[in-house]
Amino acid sequence: MDATPPDRPTTRRTRGRPTLSDQVVAQTRARIVDAAKALFRDAGFGAVSMRRIAADAGVGTATIYEYFPSKIDILRHIWADIFELLLSRVQAAGEKERGHAAVCAMASAYTGYWLENPDHFRMVFLNEDRSERGEALFVESFNITHRLQPLLTALEEGQANGEIVEGDPVLFLQVLIGGLNGIALNGITISELAWTEPQELVKLLTSLFRR
Structure with a gap:
């Protein structure tokens, strides 16, 4: 497994849903990472859930898994x-x-x-x-x-x-x-x-x- 996650979400979008631009993908990934950094720093890795990271990043819980399969992948x-x-x-x-x-x-x-x-x-x-x-x-x-x-x-x-x-x-x-x-x-x-x-x-x- 590569240390750096892929540039695009790992799951495919559903039919009829617009494809996200590279810029939007990068911005969403950055928001997720920034939210995780703050939470890991303040609360500790073990106390933080993917749901909480998603909430702080302003994305849906299902969406965060399109970018990172697990919390350890974010870390x-x-x-x-x-x-x-x-x-x-x-x-x-x-x-x-x-x-x-x-x-x-x-x-x-x-x-x-x-x-x-x-x-x-x-x-x-x-x-x-x-x-x-x-x-x-x-x-x-x-x-x-x-x-x-x-x-x-x-x-x-x-x-x-x-x-x-x-x-x-x-x-x-x-x-x-x-x-x-x-x-x-x-x-x-x-x-x-x-x-x-x-x-x-x-x-x-x-x-x-x-x-």
């Missing part, structure tokens, strides 16, 4: 939008650097995005993905591993030029992402503690990989 659509923004920023941050310097730049951009968008962080990490119809989970359908390739490449380049310690670069990537997520998690959900400046923590974390 995955939101996740896809978030990760497109996040990973585009991460990749752009490392384009002018190589090796360890690229790792540092991308790590800083990664954590910075979450701290600037705490609602996005909560939307992603405080909601569990579930396979309701045997379809692939989001991390598989969105191919998260492949999209983190720029960071992995930077680690490999750093090892090749002697800047980064020897070891499994995939393992290093997993440790790095885990650490960056932890820094963001602490800053967003336990903000009452006097944490060291997040970018200083990122700097320390990335220094652990330097030869």
Whole structure:
């Protein structure tokens, strides 16, 4: 199953009913997604029904199913939008650097995005993905591993030029992402503690990989 839903409703219109323009379809989908974002943020994913999303979006309950087969499909659509923004920023941050310097730049951009968008962080990490119809989970359908390739490449380049310690670069990537997520998690959900400046923590974390 693709992470991003199709551009048109999934069910066919009944005979005699006018075909919706691409613009109307896009606008209706956007209203549904915006309503779901607000409800998931304020009430939590588990407390929200498709009927409530439809009501807040100003569409009929039957109509919402023409755009999204289930509530988890809406959440995955939101996740896809978030990760497109996040990973585009991460990749752009490392384009002018190589090796360890690229790792540092991308790590800083990664954590910075979450701290600037705490609602996005909560939307992603405080909601569990579930396979309701045997379809692939989001991390598989969105191919998260492949999209983190720029960071992995930077680690490999750093090892090749002697800047980064020897070891499994995939393992290093997993440790790095885990650490960056932890820094963001602490800053967003336990903000009452006097944490060291997040970018200083990122700097320390990335220094652990330097030869």
